[in-house]
Amino acid sequence: MVDFKFFVLKGCLRSYFIDLSGNEHTVQFAIEDWWIGDYPAYFTGNKSSLNIECLEDCTLLKVKKENWEQLYKEIPKLESYARIQLERGLASTHQKNIKNHTMSTREKYEDFIASYPKIEQRIKNYHIASYLGITPESLSRIRKNIPVT
Amino acid sequence: MVDFKFFVLKGCLRSYFIDLSGNEHTVQFAIEDWWIGDYPAYFTGNKSSLNIECLEDCTLLKVKKENWEQLYKEIPKLESYARIQLERGLASTHQKNIKNHTMSTREKYEDFIASYPKIEQRIKNYHIASYLGITPESLSRIRKNIPVT
Numbered sequence: 001m002v003d004f005k006f007f008v009l010k011g012c013l014r015s016y017f018i019d020l021s022g023n024e025h026t027v028q029f030a031i032e033d034w035w036i037g038d039y040p041a042y043f044t045g046n047k048s049s050l051n052i053e054c055l056e057d058c059t060l061l062k063v064k065k066e067n068w069e070q071l072y073k074e075i076p077k078l079e080s081y082a083r084i085q086l087e088r089g090l091a092s093t094h095q096k097n098i099k100n101h102t103m104s105t106r107e108k109y110e111d112f113i114a115s116y117p118k119i120e121q122r123i124k125n126y127h128i129a130s131y132l133g134i135t136p137e138s139l140s141r142i143r144k145n146i147p148v149t
Numbered sequence: 150m151v152d153f154k155f156f157v158l159k160g161c162l163r164s165y166f167i168d169l170s171g172n173e174h175t176v177q178f179a180i181e182d183w184w185i186g187d188y189p190a191y192f193t194g195n196k197s198s199l200n201i202e203c204l205e206d207c208t209l210l211k212v213k214k215e216n217w218e219q220l221y222k223e224i225p226k227l228e229s230y231a232r233i234q235l236e237r238g239l240a241s242t243h244q245k246n247i248k249n250h251t252m253s254t255r256e257k258y259e260d261f262i263a264s265y266p267k268i269e270q271r272i273k274n275y276h277i278a279s280y281l282g283i284t285p286e287s288l289s290r291i292r293k294n295i296p297v298t
Contacts, residue, residue, distance in 0.1 A: 019250035027243065040247065043240035049247050072229070079228035080221070086235035091192035093242045094176065098189065098198050101168035 002048050003065040005037030006030075011058030012122050015050045016130065026131035029055075029119050035085075055123060100133055108132045109142045151197050152214040154186030155179075160207030161271045164199045165279065175280035178204075178268050184234075204272060249282055257281045258291050 006013070008030050015036055016026045027050060030036035038050040042065065071078055099111060112132060113120050120128065125143075126136040155162070157179050164185055165175045176199060179185035187199040191214065220227055248260060261281060262269050269277065274292075275285040 017247050017251065020253070025247075025250055027246070040240045040243040043236040044244075046244075049244065072232075076225055076228070079225070079232050083221075083228050083232045083235060086232060086239055087192040090235055090239045090242060091189045093239060093246075094189040095193075095195075095198065097174075097176070097242075097246060098166050101174055102166065104169070 001045065002038045002041035004062050005035055005039075005042055005065075005068075006052070007061040007063060008032050008034050008036065009059040009061060011054060011056045011060070012119070013052060013054050013058060013060075014123075014127060014131075015052050017050055024130045025133070026127055029116065029123060029127075029131065031119055031122065039089075055127065105132075105134050105138050106142050108134065109139065150194065151187045151190035153211050154184055154188075154191055154214075154217075155201070156210040156212060157181050157183050157185065158208040158210060160203060160209070161205045161268070162201060162203050162207060162209075163272075163276060163280075164201050166199055173279045174282070175276055178265065178272060178276075178280065180268055180271065188238075204276065254281075254283050254287050255291050255294075257283065258288065 010032060013030050013036050014026050015028045015030075015038065016024050018024055028036060036052060038048050038052065040046065040050065041048045072082070099108060103111065109128075109132060112128065125139055129136040129139040132139065159181060162179045162185050163175050164177045164179075164187065165173050167173055177185060185201060187197055187201065189195065189199065190197045221231070248257060252260060258277075258281060261277065274288055278285040278288040281288065
């Protein structure tokens with residue numbers, strides 16, 4: 001059971017799963033001031049479905065679900081904060097799926113560096129590739145062809 | 150700009166997008182008492198990314214975002230309702246992505262009919278196939294091989 005999520009004080013992490021062919025699919029990256037967790041399991045009580053990996057030395061706040069629920073009772077305005085965070089998370093998850101099927105490989109990469117400019121320099125090529133659903137070789141070719149601005 | 154979502158009083162709908170090859174990807178089905186909308190656009194203010202289609206004659210409540218935001222102010226407990234709905238939506242969206250890569254074609258279909266038993270009989274084969282990310286022919290083969298219980 002997954003009854004916690006993490007707030008990143010320092011470092012960089014990713015969540016990922018492994019498909020039927022043994023390939024890794026990165027679901028989310030997180031750096032300072034971001035949250036990360038196994039959300040499908042955290043929100044439903046179902047068994048764990050994602051792995052969380054530290055890509056750098058990390059300092060994290062581990063927040064238990066029961067404490068978070070208690071905070072909702074004590075600070076009702078936190079509901080509004082959580083609701084807006086969840087709206088963004090849901091929109092972002094849908095958008096990633098849509099982009100995955102409607103953008104070219106190059107467009108996916110350009111969209112990634114535009115959306116996450118602070119993250120790209122801290123993450124290895126093959127982890128970015130596993131987030132974009134492309135091969136590391138494809139990503140290397142694209143990176144070589146994009147001029148440094 | 151998409152500043153509304155729908156509550157289904159009667160009927161059945163789906164949201165979908167079209168990929169680079171011209172294939173349809175169904176994102177969500179909705180029947181009575183469910184919500185449906187172009188959530189990526191609704192929550193971010195970005196341009197429309199999904200099509201909404203009535204699969205039966207429908208009676209819908211169209212709720213504007215500004216009215217919904219006003220309701221949050223007037224009824225703070227609605228924040229809690231929305232937060233829990235969004236948690237379920239986010240978990241479900243992540244789970245669909247994970248299942249899509251970790252389940253066999255047959256498992257995906259069995260999972261669909263177990264998760265949405267009331268919906269399956271109301272939806273055409275090719276719409277279910279476009280939700281599961283498989284061909285209508287694959288779905289027909291699976292349906293023929295699954296015993297009626």
